[in-house]
Amino acid sequence: MAAIVYQKDKRSGLTYAYESVSYWDKEKKQSRAKRKLIGRLDEATGEIVPTDGRNRKEKKDVTPKPGPVPAEKVSRSFFGATYLMDAIGEKLGITKDLKACFPDRYRQILSMAYYLVLEDHNPLYRFEKWSNLHKHPWGENIPSQRSSELFASITEEERHQFFGLQGKRRVEKEFWAYDITSISSYSEGLKQVQYGHNKEDDKLPQINLALVYGETSNLPFYYRKLAGNIPDSKTITHLLTDLEDLGFKKVKLVMDRGFCSEANINALLKDHVKFLIAGKMSLNFMKHHLEDIYLHFRNFEHYNDTYELYHHTVPAQWHYSQERPYKKDTIKANRRVYIHYYYNIDKAAEEEKAFDRKLMNLKQELESGKRNPEHENQYNKYFDVKTTPKRGTTATVKEEAVSEAKKYFGFFCLLTNQAMDAITALEIYKNKDLVEKAFGNLKERLNLRRTLVSSEQSLDGKLFVEFIALIYLSYIKKQMQDAQLFKKYTLQGVLDKLDVIECFEVPGKKLRVGEVLEKQKELYLALGVEPPVSL
Incomplete structure (x- = not known):
């Protein structure tokens, strides 16, 4: 049974109208109600006026005017840092892609991501205070219950669509770093929370999170949640299938030694994937090809002063095999690979x-x-x-x-099926540290060291919003590194310097930006963004 319910917002003084539908909850054995915002009440006429962004299904044929939404009340808000986020979202296509995948919720997702990036270590229950002081895409508070509902509403299909759109914006010729981290959980009811190898020696059960990062763009575009007891080496075949489903066939992956196994290398070769993977010196394959060059390895001509090590590259034949259950046979062949060996005296x-x-x-x-x-x-x-x-x-x-x-102390090696010199391979592999740093950002700054959600859907949705925040955070950190801003500022220091810039909104007038100092303009330009101006 449907009814119209009115509720007054104490902050704005506006009265909003909701469509309330009653239903019987079989599990809780009680009557419940679902509410849907349909507009605000016009006090003069008594009519319900649709609010922007809340009834898009009913306004499909209406083409909105370009530019910002007109102000409904006089307000003064902090604007400088959220303006930076707006500009980054437009530059990277995040806003456009989210709007395409979540037309009715993208503003809420953006506001929550902004909050996670701009407010270091702050949990979502403090969103209201931040929302009251800042101009942000959603423009209103998102209570804890609403954020939980938002998380639960994000579907696998919508996430998949977003990954595909963002992936197409990355450079296909670059290597993609792939790695896995563990996230501890207090929620015993989650199916994928299992005890496994915890890289931080945390004694709690965990889930694993796999992340793919562009090494040139320094931006993530794909993640996948895994059960906590699944070892790294068992995930490659599923990763390749996921990337193929997203439309990526010409893939180049860089991985650490945890992924180095005969089955994984055969899978990569089978799918014609270019790879660079840290080898294990304990494997007979790696030891065998080192024997011929071992005695003269420390030759001056093979010394690199930048990395202070000796290096050699050895072409080799990988004994490839592929089982075909449908034909009940096994294909065997030799595939060309290259082993880059390195020796560091220290x-x-x-x-x-x-x-x-x-x-x-x-x-x-x-x-x-x-x-x-x-x-x-x-x-x-x-x-x-x-x-x-x-x-x-x-x-x-x-x-x-x-x-x-x-005999093998000081040695390490990289295995690849793409021709390149040893130092190029080493530099590509060292860039894989970006993934490790991304995991650190997720766990520390984005407050995801231990998850507290109690349902699978809420966890999936929260991880997605955290992932959106990670894209912004990764962009800002890369720009700061390129501009050498870390010599003078911390990341929070830069955001705080921009955050104090205000904006003023008056109904019927254009948005006015407060004073922007020269130092602040320099920071915007260093971050690849034009400084804000009054509209």
Whole structure:
């Protein structure tokens, strides 16, 4: 049963009209009501006037006039930082893409993302205070209940559409960094919250978050939520399928050693994906191709002074195999790959010292009779142990085993199927640190170290809004790095300097911007944005 309900906003003095529909909640066994905003009440005529952005379905045939929405009341708001966000959104196509995917909610999503970026570590329940002081896309408060409803309303189809639109704006020739992080959770009711390998040694169950980042643009465009007990190496095939579904076939990925496995490399080769992946020196494939160059590796001609290391590149044949269950056979072939080897003397010395300390501890454990069950394999690998009545237990190092272990100290390698020199490959791989920094931004500044939501839909929606905020944050940090602003400012310092700029709105008049100092103009230009002017 539908009814019209009126509610007065104490701040603005306006009365809003809602369509209230009653229904029976079978689970809670009680009557409930759904409300939908249909407009505001005109006190003079008693008519309901539709409000902008609230009834788009009814106004599909109405073409809005360009420019800002006219002011309905006299107001003074902080404007400088949200103006920056507006300009970035237009430049990166975020606003346009969100509007295409969420025509009735994109302003709310933008306002929440703005708040997460501009207010460091502040939870969403403090949004109202920030909203009252700032000009932002939604223009009104979003209470906790409404934000939860917004999160739950964001569908997988809408997210998929947004990823596709944003991905097309990235440079297809660049490498895309791919990595996974863990997010701890207190919510035991979530299906994907599981105990797994937590990279920060947090004892809580977790979900995993996979993120794809453009190495040239320094911007993320895709993420995926995973169960907390899924190892990194098991995610590649699903990633490739997701990227193909989004329309990306000519993909180039850069990944760390956690993804280095025979199955993953075969999957990448099968889909003709260009890749650069950190190899594991413990693999026989990597050791075998190092043998021929090992003795003359530290040749002066192969030394790079910038990175202070020696490097060699070895062409190799990867023994590719692909099982075809439908034909009950296996395709086998050799595929050309390149192994870039690197040797750092300082790294070798540090690893040798750490290894010798470990051997000393193992020897003490053996000879004192305080054996650790977790170290049994290492005891057997590196020591001969003898026990006599007179001398007790004596542990003698197996020199051959120790020499074999130390042989590869200071070495690391990168495996790729794209021809490039070793230093280019190293620089591309080092840029992968952007993903690690993005994870840090998510967990620290965007307040996502531990998630508190209690439903799958709310978690999915909150992650999406956090992801939108991460795009803005990544852009600002890259511009600050390029302009060397971090020598003088912190990120919050820049945002605070712009945030104090005010704007004034009067019904029937154009928006007026307050004083903008020369230093503030310089900051806008350094961030790739034209300073604001009165309209």
